[in-house]
Amino acid sequence: MKKIIFYDIPGKTEDGKAWSPNTWNVRFALNMKGLKYRTEWVEYPDIEAACKQIEAPASDVKSDGVTPHYTLPVIQDPNTGRVIADSIAIVDYLDATYPNTGPPLFPAGTRVLQAAFRDAFASTCSRVLAPVIALATCTHLNPRSYEYFKRTREEVMGKLEEVAPEGTEKGEAKWKELEEGLTTVAKWFEAGGDTLFVGGDAPIYADILLAGRLFWARNVLGKDSKAWARIRAMDGGRWEKFLTEWEKWSQVV
Template sequence: MSIITLYDIASTHPGQAWSPNTAKARQGIPHKTVFLEYPEIEPLCKKLGAKPTSQTSLQYTLPVIYDPSTDAVVSNSIEIAQYLDATYPNTPRLIPEGTAAFHYAFTEAFEATLPPLLVYTLPASLPFLNSASQDYFRRTREELFGGRRLEDVTPTGDEHAVMWKRLEDAFGTTDGWIRKNGADSKYFMGDTLCYADISVAGWLRWAKMVLGKDKWESILTWHDGRWASLMKELEKYNIVF
């Protein structure tokens, strides 16, 4: 049987996804994951004919999938979700009919809130990487901070207190959007899980994996435990984090 190949980023935790990409390919669709080191990403994408993702200065990014049953190569997690919804209509649909535009707009609005997360998660990711990826990661990520060493980016002391509150407020913006469906709204669309939830959970999973116990437990207390519940609920859906 021909199964989808999901290309993901390798780490010192073999077999575990850590990058904040979608886990949709893990949900009911047979696939195998191939973990790559950062310097392998661009050559592989060019070989596969995967489109560069232009949102950042990093031209080629993962996840990318290759589906031998259609010979399709798809990059960018939201586009992968759309592709899988369209190609495998009998699996749970993550971008419900009529919500694709909203999902793309949401992704921009949500990611615009995340700079306070990146000052924590990017530096903390460095030790998770194999040596084959560390130089590439350091060079490209330090460029995002005007050349500051990643070790110097994470706020400490009073600066940490301020930034950590900013991060809580950033997730508070998303919590506020979800509450607009009604005070007891569990997911981004109310009772129905969608790609927006998976996307938020992907970023949270990254925080969980790299930030350490104290910071993660702090996050779990935010917004009446919304993020703790989300991570727990998603376990039920067999989405492997």
């Protein structure tokens, strides 16, 4: 089997280059399935050109509703000649194309519930995590990506230094929203008998979504930072325990 080419955005975190939550979703899937791949690192300003070069489809449209928007992750599979964009489409492709390698991430009968989890998680937790760690993310990028990330995020969020400033009432309010969001997610697990994974004994794609966001936070905040310690301590240490289970699938190839 030829190696799949996996396109990711480089950063400068403690553990290496990998940081992006959406690309972590695909890295986890590739590692869980034991598929051979290599990472091609692409800075933010070069993503569109790189996608067009390999004929990757746009994953969305820009704010004008017309112009194609090219994003990562993308994979290029030389074994089938396929180029796939968007983490959900990629994981779906891996499940369908390589059903005998690793666990299914969209097991039969779970798609409706996983879609519901994805939407609920996005509105409950993902939306309140980004403001808390946006500035830290920005400062962990290489210069060209730093400029792009900061400019595009500030178009939506305002000046990043003012979104959740440390030690201020505004910053603490953002942290409170994050804590409440994670506690809501923790209660979902408690309702299932306090299971560690959404998938029960084995993780599924819904679990990958959660792991990708937590890895993002830990990697850009720093494992030994006070900010990560706050997240680690939430909900009785549940998230630290959850991430420990993902270390075996966290290698960056």
